[in-house]
């Protein structure tokens with residue numbers, strides 16, 4: 001299957017890098033074009049991808065066209081390449097905030113798989129939501145799911161929940177990195193080097209996430225396991241909550257969802 005990328009910025013490259021790392025797609029099967037030749041040509045060359053001179057050339061060459069561009073240009077760009085989307089071709093879009101109904105306004109008959117990935121696909125540890133439109137066949141959906149199963153976990157998500165998923169999985173790596181950096185800065189405040197503190201905080205975060213996934217306990221029970229009576233952890237937890245930890249996280253997720261919904 002030939003896969004064509006329209007746009008190869010942070011998210012497009014995270015996906016391509018993940019596929020190449022996991023050997024899920026051969027570089028010769030990937031076609032890319034973006035706004036600046038100085039951006040996509042060296043990236044294509046170093047990875048053995050096909051650099052194309054236009055979005056239309058990508059759509060002509062590919063079996064599946066991936067939209068990895070910003071929301072404000074996505075519909076016009078799809079409209080422009082639509083003549084190349086002949087029978088059997090389909091589209092994967094990761095564009096935030098655009099619904100399947102939005103794509104139908106410019107390309108009503110084109111099979112579309114809407115996804116919401118996150119940057120951790122680059123290391124095979126992504127979390128990607130999937131939903132197809134009515135024109136997408138079961139085989140096309142299965143092919144799309146297989147591509148993203150190769151670089152992390154996938155989940156079929158109702159479209160009404162995409163904005164929530166986007167906050168909890170698409171944007172949340174930034175929030176988790178923020179948390180890790182905050183812990184690391186506290187470590188630096190108390191005399192550790194930034195590199196050592198970051199590694200300690202990241203490994204503790206990774207292990208804690210694995211524990212939540214693998215344990216049969218809910219996070220609150222796990223919190224209690226760590227918090228010895230009269231001990232250090234409960235003192236820290238109460239100080240964090242006094243500073244509004246949970247409210248701050250929920251407000252951040254609320255703001256992310258509101259922005260995605262255009263509110």
Ligand SMILES: NC(=O)C1=CN([C@@H]2O[C@H](COP(=O)(O)OP(=O)(O)OC[C@H]3O[C@@H](n4cnc5c(N)ncnc54)[C@H](OP(=O)(O)O)[C@@H]3O)[C@@H](O)[C@H]2O)C=CC1
Pocket residue numbers: 006007008009010011012033034035036037039040055068069070071073077094095096116117118119170171
């Ligand atoms: N970043 C993330 O973690 C996530 C992003 N998304 C979604 O992915 C999409 C892309 O985001 P992201 O990768 O972060 O953005 P970037 O700004 O990093 O990348 C945007 C890409 O679009 C290219 N581009 C701009 N104009 C055109 C055009 N007319 N034709 C073809 N390519 C064009 C740019 O080209 P050039 O490189 O040459 O300048 C660049 O490669 C967005 O819709 C976003 O909502 C979804 C989930 C997570």
Ligand SMILES: O=C(O)[C@@H]1CCC=N1
Pocket residue numbers: 096166170171
């Ligand atoms: O910040 C953004 O708009 C995109 C959507 C999800 C993650 N990044």
